[in-house]
Every structure is written in structure tokens, then in C-alpha cells.
Amino acid sequence: MARLAAFDMDGTLLMPNHLLGDETLSTLKRLRERDITLAFATGRHVLEMRHLMGRFALDAFLITGNGTRIHSVEGDVLHRSDLDPEVAHRVLHTVWDTQASIHAFNDSGWLTDKAIPELLHAHVYSGFHYQLCDLKALSASDVTKICFCGDHDDLVRLQVQLSEALGERANLCFSAVDCLEVLPVGCNKGTALSVLSGHLGMTMQDCMAFGDAMNDREMLGLVGRGVIMGNAMAQLKAALPHLPVIGHCQNQAVSHFLTHWLDTPHLPYSPE
Incomplete structure (x- = not known):
């Protein structure tokens, strides 16, 4: 079972209205109850994500700026990368x-x-x-x-x-x-998640990740279980054709997938 779950925000966890659905929030809290560490890997700025984390009442590591910053649950900077x-x-x-x-x-x-x-x-x-x-x-x-x-x-x-x-x-x-x-050179969500997993004493095989755009490509390709959204960019699906494609973010597909993974992992999964 995965020990670390990483999530893109826009087009993945967030619905088209840029809100986190109640079902998704409930499922993320179930992951924490199973001692699965959460990480939000996004292009958004850490200042914005801190505000959102307060609204969600979730403990999670933050990979922001598409990997330019990593912050601990407590808000400490674990890694930083700037443009030349x-x-x-x-x-x-x-x-x-x-x-x-x-x-x-x-x-x-x-x-x-x-x-x-x-x-x-x-x-x-x-x-x-x-x-x-x-x-x-x-x-x-x-x-x-x-x-x-x-x-x-x-x-x-x-x-x-x-x-x-x-x-x-x-x-x-x-x-x-x-x-x-x-x-910055070498900066993406995948390299950042690798740094974070190492910090936590894990490997990338211990991680699962969800995404929908080309800035998620490295992260999805490096983890033990990468999952692509149904609404993902065609280029991402073409770049990682071996990965499963689930439903649309508007239907809170991540929650649907994870609920199946948590409750009935022995049964085959089909998108909603």
C-alpha cells in the first residue's frame, strides 16, 4: 500500500469551479486516518496554498511553484530552487x-x-x-x-x-x-517529490500521484502508482500511455478512485 499520496490541484483535486468537493475532502481525511502522508504538488504559490490548507483543515506537505519549493507540514522550507x-x-x-x-x-x-x-x-x-x-x-x-x-x-x-x-x-x-x-533546470514535481520522499525515509515506489497536465508528467512517471485524470491534456496521456485514466475532476474522480482503493482493492476498478 502507498505510504505517500501526492495530488495536483487544478484539474485534479479541484473541480472546475476551483473548489475542493466535500467527497474529496472526506476521502483525503480517510487517507490520513490510515497514516498515509499527503502532499499537494501544484503550480500555485505557497502563500495561496497555506491559506487553502487552513480552510481544508488538512495536514499536508506542500510542493509549490511546480517544484520550486517544498514546505513541511509545520511550514518549514525543506527545499528551494530559483531560476538562474x-x-x-x-x-x-x-x-x-x-x-x-x-x-x-x-x-x-x-x-x-x-x-x-x-x-x-x-x-x-x-x-x-x-x-x-x-x-x-x-x-x-x-x-x-x-x-x-x-x-x-x-x-x-x-x-x-x-x-x-x-x-x-x-x-x-x-x-x-x-x-x-x-x-529552473531539473525542477519539476517529480524531482521535488523524490526529495520529499527521501526526507520522509521513503522511496518513490512508496508513492501514488494524481495529475492532469504536462507539469505532472515526471511525477506520475516516477511514482509506484501514477494516475491520470480523464480531463487531462492529450499530451500527458500520450506521454504516459501505460498509466490508468480515471474520471473527470468535475465528478471528484480522485475521491471515487481512492474510495475503491481503500474499500475494495481486490475488485477491478472502472471510472464513474
């Missing part, structure tokens, strides 16, 4: 051929140079908000990650530009169809 300052400066100061908006993150929060109210919809229940600033005036020495948000096809073209400019000095990934992220 030269990479951050290059990305923030280059005029890229894209219509996408650009967003930088550091320990103080979410920073961008123009108001885009629709981006706040995903954060309506936490109240997490961007701070407006001149990104070119931002210190490049403590940037954890940089995101571009926009049309997917435009972001695919931008990915080519960034890859040519940055080479092997950064990790590029889609955390959603409309969000392309620039992360």
Missing part, C-alpha cells in the same frame, strides 16, 4: 514574438505588469492576487519561475523561441493548455 538570474533577466527583458501575458513569481508572491482580472477567477476562493509592477525593474536574483499565459498555439510558438534562446539553462513545460512555464 541570467535566465530570469533574459526572459524578463527580451521582447518575445507573442501575445501572451508574462508573470513572475518569487517568495513575495505573483508579479505582473498589467491587470488581467480574468486570471483571478482561479483564485477567487483563496483571494490570492497579482501585484502590478515593472517586471524589468524586478530583481532577477530571486525569481522562482516565469509564466506566459495566452492562446495555446501562440504559446507553442513561444516555446520554440524560448528553447532556442535558453537552451539547457531552463526547464519549459505546459502547466495548462494556456500556461507555459519557465522553471
